């Protein structure tokens with residue numbers, strides 16, 4: 001039986017991935033902080049083992065993950081907070097960077113020594129890192145940092161035959177996006193997101209961006225002059 005370890009499995013995209021991989025016959029280590037929601041997952045499928053820890057705490061993360069290895073690791077835990085009208089709140093930025101960038105790094109520090117040749121690690125970034133979106137300074141920067149780290153790590157881990165996949169979702173309906181007070185174009189369900197991610201990982205894709213039309217529009221926007229990018233981005237997320 002193959003084993004997948006998923007962070008952020010107590011909610012949203014990660015939760016759907018945990019349920020879908022378990023239904024496919026995988027053994028799932030479902031990580032998060034909310035023990036009640038993780039226990040509910042185990043009750044739905046006994047192939048799911050809950051593991052509770054905070055990814056921002058390196059010592060706790062190392063202790064929690066040290067006993068584990070997996071053929072597939074999906075680092076999905078994340079958060080989103082927006083700045084208000086360009087006011088830079090350093091504590092907010094630190095919180096977002098700590099969860100979205102340092103969190104996955106802490107997990108990699110704890111897990112990479114145990115991974116064997118043929119294993120794959122997916123880092124969940126965001127299409128938001130492709131273009132400058134309003135109020136997304138902290139969130140976009142955290143995901144841009146993660147994207148660079150993933151691409152660089154892919155080069156270094158090739159010699160160990162460990163694959164790295166960067167996952168770039170567009171808008172997905174989850175508790176995280178329920179808080180958004182703006183229109184979210186081409187928003188998809190967690191079931192659709194899980195299908196895109198699982199199919200991409202099964203094919204060993206280095207980058208899994210979805211939904212495809214939304215991702216293609218953002219990629220095209222990203223090669224335009226900066227002034228035009230700013231003009232378009234303001235209109236894409238109003």
Ligand SMILES: NC(=O)c1ccc[n+]([C@@H]2O[C@H](COP(=O)([O-])OP(=O)(O)OC[C@H]3O[C@@H](n4cnc5c(N)ncnc54)[C@H](OP(=O)(O)O)[C@@H]3O)[C@@H](O)[C@H]2O)c1
Pocket residue numbers: 007008009010011012013014031032033034035053054055056076077078079080099103124125126127168169170171172173174175176177
């Ligand atoms: N939804 C979207 O539209 C969208 C778009 C692009 C990228 N993404 C990315 O996809 C990932 C999942 O997002 P989602 O929409 O599914 O969000 P979500 O429903 O809010 O789930 C977030 C998950 O991350 C976990 N988490 C947060 N902080 C943590 C911490 N410090 N330690 C351990 N676990 C922590 C939460 O665990 P607890 O609840 O147990 O604390 C929860 O399981 C995130 O990285 C997000 O940035 C989402």
